[in-house]
Amino acid sequence: MSATPPMLEVDCVSAGYGAVQALQEVSLQVQPGEIVTLIGANGAGKSTLLMTICGDPKPRGGRIRLAGEDITGQPTHAIMRRGVAQSPEGRRIFPRMTVQENLLMGAEALTREDPGPQMEQAFALFPRLKERLAQRGGTLSGGEQQMLAIGRALMSKPKLLLLDEPSLGLAPLVVKQIFDAIRALNAQTGLTVLLVEQNANLALRLAHRGYVLVNGRITMEGPGRALLARPEIRDAYLGGGHG
Amino acid sequence: MTPAAAVRDAAIAALVAFGLFAMLVGLRTDVSPTGGLFLRQRWADVALLCGIVFAGRLALTLWLGRRALRPSTGPTPLTLQLQRLGRFFAPAMLAAALVLPFIPGIGRYELDIGILVLTYVMLGWGLNIVVGLAGLLDLGYVAFYAIGAYSYALLAQYFGLSFWICLPLAGILAAFWGVILGFPVLRLRGDYLAIVTLAFGEIIRVVLINWASLTGGPNGISGIPRPTFFGLPFSMSGGEGSFAGFFGLEPSPSHRVIFLYYLIFFLALLTNWVTIRLRRQPLGRAWEALREDEIACRSLGINIRDTKLSAFAIGAMFGGFAGAFFATRQAFISPESFTFIESAIILAIVVLGGLGSQVGVAVAALVMIGGFEVFRNLEEWRMLVFGAAMVVIMVLRPRGLIGTRTPTIALKEKRIIGKDLVGEGRG
Numbered sequence: 001m002s003a004t005p006p007m008l009e010v011d012c013v014s015a016g017y018g019a020v021q022a023l024q025e026v027s028l029q030v031q032p033g034e035i036v037t038l039i040g041a042n043g044a045g046k047s048t049l050l051m052t053i054c055g056d057p058k059p060r061g062g063r064i065r066l067a068g069e070d071i072t073g074q075p076t077h078a079i080m081r082r083g084v085a086q087s088p089e090g091r092r093i094f095p096r097m098t099v100q101e102n103l104l105m106g107a108e109a110l111t112r113e114d115p116g117p118q119m120e121q122a123f124a125l126f127p128r129l130k131e132r133l134a135q136r137g138g139t140l141s142g143g144e145q146q147m148l149a150i151g152r153a154l155m156s157k158p159k160l161l162l163l164d165e166p167s168l169g170l171a172p173l174v175v176k177q178i179f180d181a182i183r184a185l186n187a188q189t190g191l192t193v194l195l196v197e198q199n200a201n202l203a204l205r206l207a208h209r210g211y212v213l214v215n216g217r218i219t220m221e222g223p224g225r226a227l228l229a230r231p232e233i234r235d236a237y238l239g240g241g242h243g
Numbered sequence: 244m245t246p247a248a249a250v251r252d253a254a255i256a257a258l259v260a261f262g263l264f265a266m267l268v269g270l271r272t273d274v275s276p277t278g279g280l281f282l283r284q285r286w287a288d289v290a291l292l293c294g295i296v297f298a299g300r301l302a303l304t305l306w307l308g309r310r311a312l313r314p315s316t317g318p319t320p321l322t323l324q325l326q327r328l329g330r331f332f333a334p335a336m337l338a339a340a341l342v343l344p345f346i347p348g349i350g351r352y353e354l355d356i357g358i359l360v361l362t363y364v365m366l367g368w369g370l371n372i373v374v375g376l377a378g379l380l381d382l383g384y385v386a387f388y389a390i391g392a393y394s395y396a397l398l399a400q401y402f403g404l405s406f407w408i409c410l411p412l413a414g415i416l417a418a419f420w421g422v423i424l425g426f427p428v429l430r431l432r433g434d435y436l437a438i439v440t441l442a443f444g445e446i447i448r449v450v451l452i453n454w455a456s457l458t459g460g461p462n463g464i465s466g467i468p469r470p471t472f473f474g475l476p477f478s479m480s481g482g483e484g485s486f487a488g489f490f491g492l493e494p495s496p497s498h499r500v501i502f503l504y505y506l507i508f509f510l511a512l513l514t515n516w517v518t519i520r521l522r523r524q525p526l527g528r529a530w531e532a533l534r535e536d537e538i539a540c541r542s543l544g545i546n547i548r549d550t551k552l553s554a555f556a557i558g559a560m561f562g563g564f565a566g567a568f569f570a571t572r573q574a575f576i577s578p579e580s581f582t583f584i585e586s587a588i589i590l591a592i593v594v595l596g597g598l599g600s601q602v603g604v605a606v607a608a609l610v611m612i613g614g615f616e617v618f619r620n621l622e623e624w625r626m627l628v629f630g631a632a633m634v635v636i637m638v639l640r641p642r643g644l645i646g647t648r649t650p651t652i653a654l655k656e657k658r659i660i661g662k663d664l665v666g667e668g669r670g
Contacts, residue, residue, distance in 0.1 A: 054542065080544025092539035094532050098650045105532050106543050108525035134653060156544065 005068030007032045007160050007192040008053065013062035015052040022048040024216045025062065030160070030194050032067075035186050037195040037203040037224065039237060040213035046196040047089050049213070050164050053194075054086055055079045067159065085158035089165050089196075091149040095138025099129055102137050102148055106155030115155060122151035125181050143174035150178070154185075160192045167199045175199070179206050200237035204228040212237075246305070253301035260296035264289045333602045340508060344501045354500050356616045358507055358572065362565055363612045365511040367592040367604040369561030372518055374590065375599035376527065377554035378534025380437045383424070383444025384589050387417040387559040389451060389581035391566020396464040396576055397457070406470040410567050417563025418556040420447075425555035429548055432537070444586055451578040463577025470571045472502060503572050510568060514561045515601055521557070523651050530554050531599075531651075588612075595636055597643025606644055 008030040015023040022045045030036045040046050052059050055076040064072045071079050080086075085106070094102050103122060107115040123130040126147035132140060140148060146166055153161060163182070167175040179202055185191055197203035204210050204224040212220040212233065220227065227233050269289040275281045343349060343357055366388060373381045394413040398404045404412075424443050428436050451458050458464065469477065471486075477499035478485040486502075487494040521527035529550045532540050541547060570576050592611055596603030614632070618625040640646060 056541065075546075076541050077544045077546040080542075085544075086542040088539060088542040092536050092542070094535035094539065096535055096648055097528075097531060098653075100652055101528060101531075101650060104652065105528060105540075105545075108528060134650070152543065 004032060005065070006030060007034070007067055008194060009063075009065040009068075010049070010053065011063045011065065013049075013052060013059045013064060015048060015057050015059045017048075017057060022216050023052065023059075026213070026216070026218055027062075028211050028218060028221070030192055032192055033186070033190040034209065035182070035193045035195060035207045037197055037207035037210045038213055039197055039200040039203055039210060041237070042198070044213040045216040046213055047164055048216075050086070050162050050194070050196050053079075053162065054084065080156070083157075083159035084162065085153040085156050085160070086162040087146075087149040087153045087164060087166060090168065091142075091145045093137040093140070093145050093148050093152070095136065097137055098134055099132045099137060099140070099148060100134065102152050103129070103155055106152035118155045118157060122154055125154075125185060126151055143170050143177070146170060146174075146178055147181075150181070158191070160194065163193060163195045165196060165198060167197060167202065175202065182206065200233065201228070204233075249301055249304045252304055253297045256300040257293045257297035260293045261289065264292045268292060333605075336602075336605065344504055351497060351500055354497075354504055356613060358500075358504050359616070360609055360612045361504070361507040361511050362569060363589065363592060363608040364605050365507065365514050365565045366562060366589045367596065367608050368511065368514040368518060368601065369558050369565065370589050370593050371558075371596075371599065371601070371604050372521075372530070372561070373554050373558035374593050375604075376518075376522065376534065377530040377551065377558075379428075379551065379554060380433060380440070381555075381558070382437045382441035382583075382586055382590065383447075384440075384558070384562055385581045385583070385585040386424075386444040386447035387421060387562030388566040388569065388585065389447055389578070390417045390420050390559075391563030391568075392570040392576045392580070393451065393458060393464075393566075394563065395567040395570045396467045399468050400464060400466075406468065406567070406571050407473070410564060413567035414560040414563040417566065418560040421555040421557075421559025422552050424559075425552040429551055441583070441586075444581075444583060448578050448581050451581070459577075461578060463575060463579075465575040467570050467574045467576065469499065469574060470503070470506065477502065503568075507565075507568055507572075510564055514564075517557070517561075518601065526550070526553060528651055591633065595633065595643055597640075597645040597647075599648060600643065600645040603643050603645030 006029040008028075010026055010028045012025045012027055013023060014021065014025055026045075026049060028036070028038070038046050038049065048057070051057065053064055055071070055074055055078070058073050062072075063070055066079070066082055066084065069082070071082065094105065097105070103119055104115060107113075107118060128144055129147055129151055132144060137145065137148060146168075150161075150163070150166065166178050166182075170178070182193060182195070183206055186193055195203055195207060204227050207224040209222065210224045210227045211218050212227070220230070220233070222230075228238075269285055271283045271285060272280050273283045340357075340361070344354055349357075366384070369387075370381065370384045373379050373384070391413040394416045395406065395409040398409045398412060399406070424440065428439050431439060452461055454460070455462075471477070475484065475486040475489050477487075479494050479496065482488050485494070486492075486498055492498070518527075522531070529540070529545050532543075532545065533547070533550055533554075537547065540550070569580070573580075588611065592607045593604055595611065596605070596607030610632075611629075615625065615629065618628055621628060636644065
């Protein structure tokens with residue numbers, strides 16, 4: 001293991017809602033500059049893990065460390081302030097605010113710097129956003145909304161980007177566009193990405209490494225391509241090898 | 244809807260109306276000359292009412308059915324026209340309000356109405372921060388109005404403090420209570436929040452009634468000092484130290500009224516100015532984002548607690564200012580002035596005006612409060628007129644008089660987001 005601590009280290013974390021135990025002693029690591037994907041079926045606990053990393057719900061056991069620092073149990077806004085950004089499931093852009101205002105919301109809470117350069121980065125990544133700048137968020141198409149959600153998350157200059165199902169409900173062509181953008185972003189800026197996906201095929205092709213979550217437990221891990229080649233993955237998540 | 248179906252629909256409405264009115268209007272118990280009760284039958288009135296309902300329902304369905312459906316990708320021509328008009332409307336209203344006391348024919352009575360309207364404009368703008376911008380449905384806003392009024396009355400009574408010292412204190416105290424209310428409701432939204440704020444408003448009123456040793460209970464507090472013109476009292480004797488004497492004017496009771504008018508005018512403008520400024524700041528944008536989507540706000544690292552509490556506190560502060568003004572204007576306050584109906588009126592002003600719209604709230608306050616006074620000679624019918632007027636506004640403009648939202652920031656030209664593109668407010 002290298003001398004630098006992992007960007008994100010989830011260590012034996014358990015979490016849940018009320019009587020429901022959604023995560024059971026989950027451990028994973030994301031190294032700086034890596035794209036790591038977390039795949040699993042509906043209800044496996046993927047989104048819960050992402051939200052637990054963000055501090056809501058608070059973990060019932062285990063530790064979460066960000067670049068070596070313990071962030072377990074801290075409030076969400078404090079965790080975000082340490083350089084984590086999230087593009088939430090279902091995009092959740094602000095429908096009545098313009099694209100520009102949406103982007104600004106990503107920057108304002110966390111930095112006091114000029115948001116201009118970050119906005120330019122978002123436009124370089126998704127030129128469509130620049131065309132739609134004065135348009136109301138709710139009038140964008142689904143793909144544009146996802147671009148906006150990612151662009152908004154990038155506004156705070158994060159060290160770690162958490163993406164929750166960016167392919168949800170989008171046409172394959174648009175999904176490819178977004179995944180290409182994530183790959184380019186990682187290659188150019190070295191941004192660390194933790195990607196939660198149901199689309200295992202695409203996610204494992206994109207990611208350096210992957211984890212498989214089943215019923216709140218990590219059952220497999222390994223390099224993306226290697227996981228993709230495993231027959232049990234092909235059976236369970238890729239429709240019996242036709243994916 | 245075909246005409247035949249419309250007639251059928253109207254007939255059903257008339258039947259429902261008959262079911263309601265037959266007992267309520269048709270039969271009336273009166274005292275007979277001999278002292279006993281007898282039933283008076285008023286079937287002509289019932290027929291008239293049912294006829295009105297029939298005709299009204301018919302007209303409504305035929306008229307609504309006639310309206311063509313349009314794709315809602317852009318503002319309608321009517322909206323565009325209103326926008327063009329609106330550019331001159333707000334400055335014109337402001338100018339009219341500024342010169343109102345000096346317009347010939349404006350007497351004491353008209354000025355009093357002006358003061359009342361401006362008080363509600365200010366309250367509407369204050370509540371607009373909480374409900375319109377931050378999207379927190381507050382049914383107990385009158386509590387902060389009461390806290391402001393009682394703060395001034397009690398501080399003046401017990402410590403002899405002047406209005407100008409008490410005004411900021413009243414605002415601070417109201418803001419403090421805004422935070423007190425805000426803490427327990429941080430996790431509540433929509434209906435649940437509305438219930439708790441409603442209860443908060445009632446708690447404050449009940450405390451004011453029952454804590455008689457401090458507040459005078461239901462008798463209220465009288466003899467609250469009138470405001471001074473920066474130390475110069477408005478006395479009728481016109482001595483050396485009074486307002487009239489200092490400026491060498493003929494002593495007149497209208498001086499004080501005009502002063503009060505400009506005082507509330509200034510306070511209302513302050514509320515408006517602060518709101519407009521805050522909307523362009525990160526805090527104001529965070530309020531609006533909170534109204535749109537709380538979970539998204541959380542994921543962007545916005546501190547939900549601070550954002551909500553600041554909305555409650557700043558909204559309450561302006562309610563407190565207005566309350567202190569109310570106390571000094573009336574010179575007498577009692578818990579009766581701070582009942583739930585006041586909260587409801589202020590909320591109605593905000594909703595009718597269009598959530599988040601400053602001009603809309605001002606117009607709605609003028610229509611609601613001014614109109615209510617103008618139609619005073621209609622006596623008990625004016626409640627009916629007002630109920631009908633509110634229904635008509637909500638049918639014609641379901642998102643309030645001004646349902647547009649101006650972006651807080653724009654690169655090149657400002658584009659107004661048409662009301663057709665603005666989703667219905669969620670509680």
